[in-house]
Amino acid sequence: MTPVNQTAKAEENYISIVRGYLNGIKRYPTGREASIQRPRGKTRIWFVIGRDGRLVDSGIEQSSDSLLLDRTALATVQRGGFPPFPETAWSGQTSHRFTVDLEFFPTS
Amino acid sequence: MRFTQSNISLFVSGLVLAGGALAQSTSNVGNISVQGNPGGVDSGLIQQEDGAKARSSISRSFIEKQAPTSNPFQMLNLLPGVNAYSYDATGLFGGGIRVRGFNADQLGFTIDGAPVNDSGNFAVYPQEYTDSECIDNIFVTQGSTDVEAPHIGASGGNIGINTITPLDERNVRVAETVGSNHLNRTFARIDTGKLGVAKFAICASKTRVDKFKGPGHADRDHVDFKANIDLGGGNAITAGFLYNNAVNPNIRALNKNQIALSGNNFDFGSTAPVHKPFAGASVNDLTYAPNVAANITSSTGSIGDTNNGYYGLNLNPFENAIATLNGTFKLSDKVVLNVNPYFWYGYGTGGNELKTLTDVAFTSTQVHGGIAPFYNSSVVGNKIYLYNGSVTQTNRPGINVKVDADISSTNHLTAGIWYERARHRQTGPYVGIDNGGNAADIFMRNSGQWLLYNDGTPVESRNYLTISTGRSEFIQDNITLMDNRLVLALGLSNRSIKRELTNTASSESSGGASYSISHTYSDVLPNFGAKYQLSKGQSVFFNAASNFRAPPNYALSQLVTGGSYVNGVLTGWTLRNPVVDKETSNNFDFGYRLQNERVTLSASLYRIDFQNRIASSYDPVSNLSTSMNVGNSRSQGVELEAGYVPANRWSLYGSLTLMDSKINEDKVIVQNTTGTTWVTLPTTGKQFPDTPRIMAALGAQYTEGDWFAYGQAKYTGKRYTTLVNDDSIGGYTVVNAGAGYQFPSGAFFKKPLIKLNIYNLFNSGYLNLNAGSGSSFTNNATAYNAPGGAVVGASSPSFYVGAPRTFSLTLQSDF
Numbered sequence: 001m002t003p004v005n006q007t008a009k010a011e012e013n014y015i016s017i018v019r020g021y022l023n024g025i026k027r028y029p030t031g032r033e034a035s036i037q038r039p040r041g042k043t044r045i046w047f048v049i050g051r052d053g054r055l056v057d058s059g060i061e062q063s064s065d066s067l068l069l070d071r072t073a074l075a076t077v078q079r080g081g082f083p084p085f086p087e088t089a090w091s092g093q094t095s096h097r098f099t100v101d102l103e104f105f106p107t108s
Numbered sequence: 109m110r111f112t113q114s115n116i117s118l119f120v121s122g123l124v125l126a127g128g129a130l131a132q133s134t135s136n137v138g139n140i141s142v143q144g145n146p147g148g149v150d151s152g153l154i155q156q157e158d159g160a161k162a163r164s165s166i167s168r169s170f171i172e173k174q175a176p177t178s179n180p181f182q183m184l185n186l187l188p189g190v191n192a193y194s195y196d197a198t199g200l201f202g203g204g205i206r207v208r209g210f211n212a213d214q215l216g217f218t219i220d221g222a223p224v225n226d227s228g229n230f231a232v233y234p235q236e237y238t239d240s241e242c243i244d245n246i247f248v249t250q251g252s253t254d255v256e257a258p259h260i261g262a263s264g265g266n267i268g269i270n271t272i273t274p275l276d277e278r279n280v281r282v283a284e285t286v287g288s289n290h291l292n293r294t295f296a297r298i299d300t301g302k303l304g305v306a307k308f309a310i311c312a313s314k315t316r317v318d319k320f321k322g323p324g325h326a327d328r329d330h331v332d333f334k335a336n337i338d339l340g341g342g343n344a345i346t347a348g349f350l351y352n353n354a355v356n357p358n359i360r361a362l363n364k365n366q367i368a369l370s371g372n373n374f375d376f377g378s379t380a381p382v383h384k385p386f387a388g389a390s391v392n393d394l395t396y397a398p399n400v401a402a403n404i405t406s407s408t409g410s411i412g413d414t415n416n417g418y419y420g421l422n423l424n425p426f427e428n429a430i431a432t433l434n435g436t437f438k439l440s441d442k443v444v445l446n447v448n449p450y451f452w453y454g455y456g457t458g459g460n461e462l463k464t465l466t467d468v469a470f471t472s473t474q475v476h477g478g479i480a481p482f483y484n485s486s487v488v489g490n491k492i493y494l495y496n497g498s499v500t501q502t503n504r505p506g507i508n509v510k511v512d513a514d515i516s517s518t519n520h521l522t523a524g525i526w527y528e529r530a531r532h533r534q535t536g537p538y539v540g541i542d543n544g545g546n547a548a549d550i551f552m553r554n555s556g557q558w559l560l561y562n563d564g565t566p567v568e569s570r571n572y573l574t575i576s577t578g579r580s581e582f583i584q585d586n587i588t589l590m591d592n593r594l595v596l597a598l599g600l601s602n603r604s605i606k607r608e609l610t611n612t613a614s615s616e617s618s619g620g621a622s623y624s625i626s627h628t629y630s631d632v633l634p635n636f637g638a639k640y641q642l643s644k645g646q647s648v649f650f651n652a653a654s655n656f657r658a659p660p661n662y663a664l665s666q667l668v669t670g671g672s673y674v675n676g677v678l679t680g681w682t683l684r685n686p687v688v689d690k691e692t693s694n695n696f697d698f699g700y701r702l703q704n705e706r707v708t709l710s711a712s713l714y715r716i717d718f719q720n721r722i723a724s725s726y727d728p729v730s731n732l733s734t735s736m737n738v739g740n741s742r743s744q745g746v747e748l749e750a751g752y753v754p755a756n757r758w759s760l761y762g763s764l765t766l767m768d769s770k771i772n773e774d775k776v777i778v779q780n781t782t783g784t785t786w787v788t789l790p791t792t793g794k795q796f797p798d799t800p801r802i803m804a805a806l807g808a809q810y811t812e813g814d815w816f817a818y819g820q821a822k823y824t825g826k827r828y829t830t831l832v833n834d835d836s837i838g839g840y841t842v843v844n845a846g847a848g849y850q851f852p853s854g855a856f857f858k859k860p861l862i863k864l865n866i867y868n869l870f871n872s873g874y875l876n877l878n879a880g881s882g883s884s885f886t887n888n889a890t891a892y893n894a895p896g897g898a899v900v901g902a903s904s905p906s907f908y909v910g911a912p913r914t915f916s917l918t919l920q921s922d923f
Contacts, residue, residue, distance in 0.1 A: 015138075019137050019138055019140065023140055024644060027142065027156050028143060028144045028156075030156070030163070031158070031163075032268065036220060036221050038244060038245075038270070038273060042139075059517070063342075065341060066342060068512075075592045078588075078591055081644065098134065098135050100140060101138070102140050102142055103140065105142065105143050106144040106273070
């Protein structure tokens, strides 16, 4: 395997771990407002993870136009516990920036 | 290979890095789809709650599998803390619900955010609301009321019924349901689909079902409308309208003696009362031989007489409409304004409508000179059967305005106001009945039909107008700390209601003079919640909340004391002080939640301290129902619920409720049998009536391809039926089951569905306490011998007999 492939593989693995993790803790918002409004929408969150896996920073890149969904999406990422980067992934970077789209569907 | 967005971006970011170029590129993790109801097979009985208080809910995937006539109380019955019953299996006759021992009229109900408790006595009539096909979800917050919820009568939590959003695609759905007791229901729903920025849905249904025992049937016509206008940029308006017109007869509540003598199926009779022909001598319908033979009423019938043995004059005609508007406006990226005006209209009557009056010539010493002659004759003293009930008309506009703002990324503020002005007209006119048992006007709308007093004013068994002005100002701050693991919710609401009651002199006991009285009840209610995420799937929460409930408006009625009638007008009377004040409760929850792919579990311990719990109680000596303060009480318990997906296609749900609800004081004082002295009843340490110590529910659902099947069991433990705990009813289990099959869509029929629902599969027999309102209970079922020799007479609690096995079959198709 070439170094490029190794790097790509490691990064792909890492991203799939993050995706799996977020899939495991994702949650449609609950509470009075969510029950009444049942909002639908997509929020894009940006977040920066340090090499050690610590969440360095995060924010909303693209709003769903629903404060409730934006907040829920951001909280999902902020609550995440991420593993350290593998050595070959994003080598030379102290942290890396990610984005994720959380698309919320109420019960159909 | 299919390239998804994440694959591509990953590939690109890999290339970029490999080239050693940008140090900071961005990798897209992809799209994560978050469903309202997660899990492979969703039972719809539990969701992954995230808030800092006890809360349970049901969603469409549960609701759509139930019998389509089901009312919200029935559908909530499996949830922890909830003890619901229905007068029949269909739900069309209404029923009762308690949550943590709180009755429906101590809970705040909303439909799409608009309050629906009666503005006078907080009563809730579940059969009036939305058709089950149009309900999206129903939630319960056990023990504490949401800070922004528009309630002044919720001492025990709130329940929200929320209707569906119109579909994006045009669709027509028609369903026909038949079943036991000649059930027949036709339902139709039309979704317009998206028309530009708007979409609309309208549902209508017509239902008829016979009583499961005794003669009579219920009729219900219902319309739900919803519009959704998406103005873009986070601005949207949702409008809802519901209309309900129903006439359902009472199912007879029985005491244990009646059940022993006549059996569970004893009900009202089918022989109509007839008038004794008037032929120049005064008549008495009560003692007229055909009426006596048909056992229609006891010979002591008078105003207020309830010994009505004829089914056709035991009716609940009711009409109501609710219009709601829900506007969401995004003022900035961080601020959203919510405006929720509503209007509630209700008109109806109910109860036992067969009454008697006796006519007189003008008599100075009676209110309004007494009842005018019936037969246009000088021969008076005629006692005849008439139709009379308590008529209530409510016009209730209100508005809830709220602002949500993200103060910072960790601080979210909600603040708002609620205001409403309910005009509540309560009267009790009398209209004639014919010899076929038909009232001239069952709704009693037509004043031309009303009987008159000798001074020409209409006879009223009560006559008041109440203006109830409710308001609240609320603020809640949600603070997230420790990387969102800790969430704190601090809330404060200032709630008040001003009741202005104007009584017009009527035949009501202690209501014989006209007066106006005003009373404001208010309270500042703090709440605090905290939730801590222990790990990926585990969290704990703590919640402390204060609640309050104003007394019903009738606490300001019947206050006239003393005086004597001169020329038909009471003189020399005084106004008694109202005896009851607000009740307040403090609720504490401590809970644990476990949520992963297979299990959703929630366990909470709770404690409720109740001050001045208002009970209304029937005093057999004075023959009056009186509101009284049963003093302080406390409830504590455990609520557990769990959803489990053991394998594909299966979904299991279970809930367990343990409740200990004790009265802490001896505060109930009643007269002895001979009316010579007052006796304090021994209530300290007694369980609150109608509050089982244990309840358990199980639900199992199997879905495979186009099939589904479910079974549900609910055990409700023993309940005491009196304040002194000298009578009880045993525990019971009701099992319900259902199955459905969806046929392949054809050219004309889309998603045709057949569904069978069975209520009480094993035909268990059981009783539910008839506890009309609030904490309204019988004091003692057996005579109480007080220390010192005084004896307090017994009165018999009455019960609703549980409905036997009942089925319904539904055929449904989209077009």
